[in-house]
Structure formats: structure tokens, C-alpha cells
Amino acid sequence: MIDDRPEFIQQHISLQPYNTFRFDYQAEYFALIESVEQLVDAVAWARYKALSITTLGGGSNLLLQGDVSGLVLINRMKGISRLAESASHVEVEFGAGEVWHESVVWAVEQGLGGIENLALIPGTVGAAPVQNIGAYGVEVKDAISSIKVFDLSDLTEQILSPGECAFGYRESRFKQEWRDRYIITSVTLHLQKQPSLMLEYGGLKNVVPDGAGIREVFEAVCEVRRSKLPDPLEIxxxxxxxxxxxxxxxxxxxxxxxxxxxxxxxxxxxxxxxxxxxxxxxxxxxxxxxxxxxxxxxxxxxxxxxxxxxxxxxxxxxxxxxxxxxxxxxxxxxxxxxxxxxxxx
Ligand SMILES: Cc1cc2nc3c(=O)[nH]c(=O)nc-3n(C[C@H](O)[C@H](O)[C@H](O)COP(=O)(O)OP(=O)(O)OC[C@H]3O[C@@H](n4cnc5c(N)ncnc54)[C@H](O)[C@@H]3O)c2cc1C
The missing domain is CATH 3.90.78.10 (UDP-N-acetylenolpyruvoylglucosamine reductase, C-terminal domain)
Structure with a gap:
């Protein structure tokens, strides 16, 4: 019966381990979501109970100021698949619960460029389009082909194009009017087979050697970031x-x-x-x-x-x-x- 709470949904769980500010507030209901099937079950139950739904990734762009009512979902939907390939690009679909930095590492290891400047940004792939993450002259919107979402208004899966998302500086419709409507389940990126490097920002030019490739840029970005930004695991x-x-x-x-x-x-x-x-x-x-x-x-x-x-x-x-x-x-x-x-x- 839909009234029965699925066993993977827990009650009164502290969100302290799930936000990088480590503030200790509770979720009224809480679930780690690893598949679309689990997502559908959780959403159906929350709908039946008229609960609000909040989806989180790594909690690294959050300021919790109190307990969160309704159901909090932590997105852990994983998977990386190559969908298509042309002479210049590879289309790769990343599950929204993939860790962003690990996805950048994967792309660099495959020799695919376009996101190496976004190395070491904490959080998940699914949250990357929400605020159009950016660093060192690159924004994720430039690499996005499409975004798969679960539409809470009619419980269907849909595919959105980047043009629909009104991406701006640390902004998108996901952060505004779509906040309570869509849960991002995967993001497809078009990655470059012959990468063109972006070295114009943050002094990268001075630390990346001549003739460098994406691996050197990736390493330089990691080094510069480690020297300037606090690791949330420490502070x-x-x-x-x-x-x-x-x-x-x-x-x-x-x-x-x-x-x-x-x-x-x-x-x-x-x-x-x-x-x-x-x-x-x-x-x-x-x-x-x-x-x-x-x-x-x-x-x-x-x-x-x-x-x-x-x-x-x-x-x-x-x-x-x-x-x-x-x-x-x-x-x-x-x-x-x-x-x-x-x-x-
Ligand atoms: C040390 C440090 C450095 C950082 N550097 C940068 C940087 O250089 N550039 C930059 O842009 N950001 C940076 N950030 C911010 C943060 O890492 C990014 O915004 C990241 O994308 C947040 O991912 P998350 O999974 O932790 O999102 P969360 O904090 O969990 O969520 C953020 C927002 O996205 C929503 N959301 C999360 N997942 C989904 C989903 N699947 N579907 C729909 N909505 C969802 C949440 O509801 C919430 O509104 C930094 C943060 C830290 C701690």
C-alpha cells in the first residue's frame, strides 16, 4: 500500500553529515536515493502524504538554518555511459549522484577535455547545472548537451536542453522557479576529443607549462585550489x-x-x-x-x-x-x- 512508508525512508535524521557547513538540523523524513525506481517510490509516498520534497547532493552549496520539513532525498544515482561519438566530441551521460570531481578525473583519464578547469569543485553532477558551476574561465553550461529530470508536477521523466535552463553566472531556472519542480537524474556532457585549453584566468598561464594538455591543466587547477581554498573535510x-x-x-x-x-x-x-x-x-x-x-x-x-x-x-x-x-x-x-x-x- 502506498500509505506504508518505504523502508529506505527514515524519520528525524540529522543533516550534519550531509552539509559541508556541518550545521546540525534535522530532516523530517530522509532517504538516500540510488535508482530511478527508488526515486519514484519515494516521491509517490511523499505525494500521498502531501510532504514537500528537497533533493540534495553533497550539501556543499547549502546554508541550513533550521530543520527541514517533508522528505529530504540525497541523490546517489550513479553511472557513466558514452552515448555517442563524432570526429570532435564524445557525448557522455553522468548519473546525477556521481561525485563531480571524480567525473572530471574520469574525463581527464579518457583524454576528453572541456571540464578540467572545474576540477575539485565539491558536490555532485546533478547539482552542477543548478548554479551553473564555474571556475577559471569555464562554466559547466558550455559542456552540457542535455539534462534528464524527474518532473514532480506530473511524475514523468523529461529531457531539457541547455537553452531552456536560463544559465547565468551561478544561476539557472533550477535555482529559481524550477526549485520545487525538477529533480535532475542525469546530465549529458559533450566532451572534446581535441581539447582547446582555457588558461586566461586565475594565473593558470603562469603555472601550466608550454605544450601542456588537459592533464597538466587539471593538475594546475587542483594545486592552485588546494593552496587557496579550505578543504571542507578540515574546515x-x-x-x-x-x-x-x-x-x-x-x-x-x-x-x-x-x-x-x-x-x-x-x-x-x-x-x-x-x-x-x-x-x-x-x-x-x-x-x-x-x-x-x-x-x-x-x-x-x-x-x-x-x-x-x-x-x-x-x-x-x-x-x-x-x-x-x-x-x-x-x-x-x-x-x-x-x-x-x-x-x-
Ligand atoms: C571548498 C568549496 C569550493 C567551491 N568552489 C566552487 C567553485 O569554484 N565554483 C562553483 O560554482 N561552486 C563552488 N562551490 C560550491 C559547490 O561545490 C557547487 O555549487 C556544487 O555544484 C554543489 O553541489 P552539491 O551536490 O553539494 O549540491 P547541494 O549543496 O547538495 O545542493 C545545492 C542546490 O542544488 C539542488 N540540487 C542538488 N542536487 C539536485 C538534483 N539532483 N536535482 C535538483 N536539484 C538539486 C539543491 O536542492 C540545492 O538547492 C564550492 C564549494 C566548496 C565547499
Missing amino acids: ANSGSFFKNPVVDADTYHAIKAQFPNLVAFEQDGGWKLAAGWLNDQAGWKGYRDHGVGVYEKQALVLVNYDCDKANALLDLERRIKGSVLEIFGVELEREPVLLGAAQCQ
């Missing part, structure tokens, strides 16, 4: 906490006149300001108080040293935003997805 964090704010030319020139060292990049007629630089100038780099802080090597990364709850981090976020607004007149926007019922403070 709890969710990577960049703020998006780089994009401002119009007048605002950029006004700030630049006052702060000549401003770090910014021209983009589509506007200017993308380095949020890490803004935080650094506002004096936050290395700040630590009440069990949370700002990473000492990168002021864009907020870290949790020893808090079980998110209150101190939310307070730190408010203070950083307030000071950046006061000094530069720029409003910072949070990058991780906020989840869970707000707690009284």
Missing part, C-alpha cells in the same frame, strides 16, 4: 559565500576613483567586482568570533569552526554585508542556497 565551509556583484559602468568608475586598487572585470557592458577583495578591504579576512569566521587566505569564504547551529554565521553574514554596503555602496548577494525553517534568535 567546514561552502566555498564562495557571496557572488561577485555586477555593477554598471558609472558605479564602477565612482568606486574606482575612491579605491584605485579595486579588483574588477568588464562583463557585458557592466563590471563584475571581486567580492573577496571588497570583504578583504572591509577588514574581514581572517576574522574569527563565536565559532565562525572568514577564511584567512580568501575573504570570500565564510567558515564554521565549531558551531552546531547557523545563528553566528547568519549574524556574520549580516555584518559583512552591512560594512561592504557602507564602505562601497554595493550590496552583496549570498551564493549558497538557504534551507530550513528560520529559528528565533
